[in-house]
Amino acid sequence: MRQDHLITATQLSRDDIEAVLDRAREVADDPAAYADRHAGRVLALCFFEPSTRTRMSFDSAAKRLGIDTIDMGDVGSSSVSKGESLSDTVRVIEGYADALVLRHPSEGAATLAAEHVSVPVVNAGDGAGQHPSQTLLDLHTIRENHGLDDLTVGIMGDLKYGRTVHSLAAALTEFDANQHFISPESLRLPRSVRFDLHETGAQVREHTDLEDVIDELDVLYVTRIQKERFPDENEYHRVAGEYQIDAETLDDAADDLTVMHPLPRVDEIAPDVDETDHATYFEQAHNGVPVRMALLDTLLENAEAAEGMEVDR
Amino acid sequence: MSEHELRVSKIRDGTVIDHVEGGQALNVLAILGIDGSEGFGVSVGMNVPSDRLGRKDIVKVEERELSQSEVDVLSLIAPEATINIVRDFEVVEKNRVTRPDSVTGVLSCPNRNCITNADEPVDTRFDVVADGVRCDYCSTILRADIADHIDV
Numbered sequence: 001m002r003q004d005h006l007i008t009a010t011q012l013s014r015d016d017i018e019a020v021l022d023r024a025r026e027v028a029d030d031p032a033a034y035a036d037r038h039a040g041r042v043l044a045l046c047f048f049e050p051s052t053r054t055r056m057s058f059d060s061a062a063k064r065l066g067i068d069t070i071d072m073g074d075v076g077s078s079s080v081s082k083g084e085s086l087s088d089t090v091r092v093i094e095g096y097a098d099a100l101v102l103r104h105p106s107e108g109a110a111t112l113a114a115e116h117v118s119v120p121v122v123n124a125g126d127g128a129g130q131h132p133s134q135t136l137l138d139l140h141t142i143r144e145n146h147g148l149d150d151l152t153v154g155i156m157g158d159l160k161y162g163r164t165v166h167s168l169a170a171a172l173t174e175f176d177a178n179q180h181f182i183s184p185e186s187l188r189l190p191r192s193v194r195f196d197l198h199e200t201g202a203q204v205r206e207h208t209d210l211e212d213v214i215d216e217l218d219v220l221y222v223t224r225i226q227k228e229r230f231p232d233e234n235e236y237h238r239v240a241g242e243y244q245i246d247a248e249t250l251d252d253a254a255d256d257l258t259v260m261h262p263l264p265r266v267d268e269i270a271p272d273v274d275e276t277d278h279a280t281y282f283e284q285a286h287n288g289v290p291v292r293m294a295l296l297d298t299l300l301e302n303a304e305a306a307e308g309m310e311v312d313r
Numbered sequence: 314m315s316e317h318e319l320r321v322s323k324i325r326d327g328t329v330i331d332h333v334e335g336g337q338a339l340n341v342l343a344i345l346g347i348d349g350s351e352g353f354g355v356s357v358g359m360n361v362p363s364d365r366l367g368r369k370d371i372v373k374v375e376e377r378e379l380s381q382s383e384v385d386v387l388s389l390i391a392p393e394a395t396i397n398i399v400r401d402f403e404v405v406e407k408n409r410v411t412r413p414d415s416v417t418g419v420l421s422c423p424n425r426n427c428i429t430n431a432d433e434p435v436d437t438r439f440d441v442v443a444d445g446v447r448c449d450y451c452s453t454i455l456r457a458d459i460a461d462h463i464d465v
C-alpha cells in the first residue's frame with residue numbers, strides 16, 4: 001500500500017489490501033518481531049463519537065508496535081464542545097502525534113481532516129460513510145476462513161447507514177465477489193454506494209428476504225438495525241425482527257457458512273448461533289489488533305519513506 | 314427577423330446564453346448571481362420553440378461576460394447551452410459549454426450530515442459524474458436536482 005491515509009475502502013486496490021493482510025498474518029504469527037518497531041512514535045486517538053472497541057483495538061495495536069497513544073478523551077469534556085472546528089482541532093493535534101485515528105459523526109470528516117494535516121489519518125468511521133479499517137479486518141477474517149476468491153457474500157441489516165457495509169461492499173468488488181444485499185426497502189444501500197458498485201461492474205443483487213439466498217452464501221455479514229432509524233417503535237420491532245437470525249435460520253445454509261458481525265450485537269444474532277461452527281464474530285473482533293497493527297505499520301513506514309524523499313531533494 | 318428575436322431584443326454589449334433547456338432560465342440567473350438589483354439590462358425568453366431542444370430558454374445579460382467557473386456550473390444544468398459574447402451588437406465569440414471535471418464552492422451538499430454543512434472552513438467540491446455531480450466529501454450524488462442546491 002503506497003497510500004498516505006486510509007479514508008475510504010474505495011481507495012484500496014486488491015494489491016493494497018493483500019499487502020496489509022499478508023502483513024497481518026505475519027504479525028499474528030510472530031507478534032514479538034513487531035514489538036518495538038515504532039518505539040518513540042505517538043498515535044492520537046480522536047473520537048468525536050463514543051466508541052469502546054474500535055478505540056481500544058487501535059490503542060492495543062499501537063502499543064503492541066511500541067507506539068504511545070494519546071487520547072483526546074470524551075467529546076463532552078474536550079474543546080470540541082467549546083465549538084472548535086474539526087479543521088482546527090486536527091491541525092493542533094497534528095503537532096502532538098505521528099498519526100491520527102479519527103471517528104466523527106459527519107460524513108466526509110476524515111477527508112477534510114486529511115486535507116489539513118501531513119501525518120497519516122485513519123478514518124475510524126465518519127457518520128454513515130466509511131469504516132475502512134473494519135473492512136480490512138473483515139477481509140482478513142474471510143480470507144483465513146474461505147480465501148478471497150470465488151466468494152458469495154450476503155450482507156444483511158441496515159445497509160443505508162451502515163458504514164462497515166459501505167466499505168466492505170466496495171472492497172469486495174476488488175475480489176469479484178458475488179454480493180447479495182438483504183434489507184428492508186427503507187434501509188437499502190444508498191445511491192452513492194450502488195453507483196460505485198455499478199461502475200465496477202460488480203455482481204450485485206438486492207433482496208428483502210434472507211431465505212432467498214441463504215443456501216448460496218459462503219459468508220453472511222449481519223449488521224444491526226437501529227431503533228433511531230424508524231419513526232415509531234412498533235415499526236422498528238416489526239421490521240428488525242425479520243432480520244434476526246438464530247440457529248434454525250441457518251438450517252438451510254452451507255456447512256461452512258461463516259457468520260460475521262461488526263459487533264456490538266443486540267438481538268440480530270441469537271446466542272444459540274454462538275454454539276455453531278458458523279459463528280465467527282468473536283474471531284473477527286480479535287483480528288482487529290493484528291490487522292490494525294499491520295495497517296499502522298504500513299502507514300508509518302510510508303510516511304517515513306516520504307520524509308526520506310523530502311530530505312533527499 | 315426570427316421568432317426569438319421578436320421576443321427578446323438585441324443587446325449592445327454583454328452575453329447571450331442560448332439553447333438553455335426549457336425552464337432553466339431562472340436557475341441560470343441564480344448561478345450568475347443576477348437578480349436585477351445590479352442595474353444592467355437582463356432579458357429572459359422562456360419556452361421559445363427550438364429545432365434542437367423542442368423548447369428552449371434564452372438569457373441575455375448586458376454589460377456582463379461570464380467567468381470560467383460560472384460557465385462550468387452552467388454546463389451542469391444547461392449542457393446544450395451556447396454562450397455568445399456580444400460587443401457593439403456583433404457576436405464576437407460563440408462557445409458551447411463543456412462539462413468540467415469538478416466544481417468548487419458553488420453547490421451546497423444536500424446531505425445535511427455532510428462535513429461541508431458543519432460550520433467548517435471548507436469550500437464544497439463536487440466531481441462531475443455520468444449524469445450528475447458527486448460530493449468529494451460524503452459521496453452523495455446530485456442528479457436532476459442540481460439546480461436546487463446552487464449556493465448563491
Ligand SMILES: [Zn+2]
Pocket residue numbers: 108422423424427428429448449450451452453
Ligand atoms: Zn457532501
